[in-house]
Amino acid sequence: MKLKTLPMCLLACAISTVFAAGAQAEEKKSIVTVVKVTGINWFTRMEEGVKEFAKANPDINASQTGPGRADAAQQLKIVQDLVAKNVSALAIVPFDPPTLEPILARAKSRGIKIVTHEADNLKNTDYDLEAFKNNEYGADLNERLAKCMANKGEWAVLVGSLGSRSQVQWAQGGIDNAKAKYPDLKLVTTMQETNNDGEKAYQVAQQLLRKYPNLAGFQGSSSLDVIGIGRAVEEAGKAGKICVFGTGLPGEAGPYMEKDAITGIAFWDPKDAGLAMNNVAKMLLEGKTIENGTNLGVPGYEKVTVEKGPGKGMIIRGAGWVRVDKSNYKQYNF
């Protein structure tokens, strides 16, 4: 049977893309970092840490992967396939920690080492790495927000997802801080979800500005929240009049800070977090344990504290976050 050219061309495209995109699998130990979503600056920066680890440890196969959209089911599928592949260790930033509990239990029974990040409610992990105490981070953002708003006015808070553990803790830290210290700071509504998507954050901020015309402050959680909020604030012509704080990367948020659409950001270097996670995984593979004062070989994680987690795993905490605004964001090259 003569096969027509058009269908064959398309099939050829599909097949060649598969082979072009494929990579060689090798026999040495492998640590795979699975992030919440690929393609956003935050995790692209984290990948630099993974690449740095790979270069420093040529005997280990280190790589990063993640779903194209922030979807817990997709991340689950990727983890299932990696467990089936029997990687040596997984370094995961879970989008929705409870979703991964069953597969991580299976992974552990297969002897795969598990390191997680931003998931201190996860039971089936060996170590969960946190850059700091999450509620303190959120409270600090809120302090800066309150100072900017002169301790009074209406404000709103955004999160990537109500299931994203660390972000909810930051938001709650901010809310608790405002409730305890600033009675004149009024939270207009509950935490608004943005799905770690800049466009969605922009729409959510726009809706909030329309619904609450006296809104004077925003606290964002996902790194894309402040970007979306900044866009909305600038479009509404209120740059400089509304205080906008949240997690963000200096390179991404810089242009908005110049225009006063974002007042200030805070972050911890995702590259260091990625590098630290992989270092912890490597230490696990070598049979070492992490204790109070251990040096993970990464700035900010030179003397970590360790506490018990909800399951058999431990939570490792690092040294802190960085406060950045218009005056100092240029110091960073990412």
Next chain:
Amino acid sequence: MTTHLSPFKDRQLTFLLAINIVIVMAGYFLSSGGDFISVFNLQSMAMQLPQMGLLAMAMMLSMISGNGGIDLSGIALANLAGVIGALLLPQWIDAEAAPWLFTFSFVGLMLCVGLLGGMLNGIIIARFNLTPILTTLGTQLVFTGIATVLSNGSSVNLPYIEPLSAIGNDNILGIPIAFYIFVAVVLFLGWLLKRTPFGLRLYMQGTNPKAAFYAGIPRHTMLICTYTMCGLLAACSGLISASQAASASAKYGDSYLLIAILIAVMGGVNPAGGYGRVVCVFFAATALQLLSSMFNLIGVSEFAGNCIWGLLLLFFLAYSRQELKLKIKRRQALKA
């Protein structure tokens, strides 16, 4: 369009089997050490397949029914069923005390929600005569909305219950229970479509609704039955998801819709109605599951994966059109 033209039948199935074999071989070679063919990986893939496969079967049924039939609301309905089950049931039954009762009730509750949701689709499409694509687009938003409101946007955890977790995670004789469920559904649907009057009527209605109507085939009943079955299949898929993730969320699996449609089209189902073979859709589903797992194993990025799904969808649509033209030419040559 009949289903009894021998050469066409054989070629389609052979083609799909060949694709499966090609992918398995590619996977074997691209992942050294035969990780791809290992028992664990096969089990893992057999565990993931039912979620997608059941949705593809639902897609197939709705497409066969004709009139531009399609069910875009499957995943949303699966999520809603999971959310309702996970939220309501713990309040009525204590999971610790009666795990089997809980599990049976959970399954029953999810299937009920699927049934009602599917019936809703069927009734709107049949009685109000709205096009399926717009109807199911609307119900997709409705189901997602209800699930989001009920769950407050976050995922709802399920307590760890042995029997419920076993459905999605455990094996019998080395084969996942979820896979047995899927095969049972496939056999049932194959029997239904091939050997019952209902099946014959469904094909006829899909081929030519007007003629079917005048032949006395009850259009409303057929459509409502079909979409109700789609709803039940979606609920089954949701059950397996919920069991594997030990939670239910309004936002699961947005990306699965395209793949379910791709599987149906790749399995030779005619999107315009009247043709579709269960066995072909089954092998299309296995092929895409193999491909998807292979991508994850060799490290193809998600974005390249989406690009490939899109190209494959276009390819199979073009391929089936070519096949159809060839078939018509051949039959005309036979007549002449």
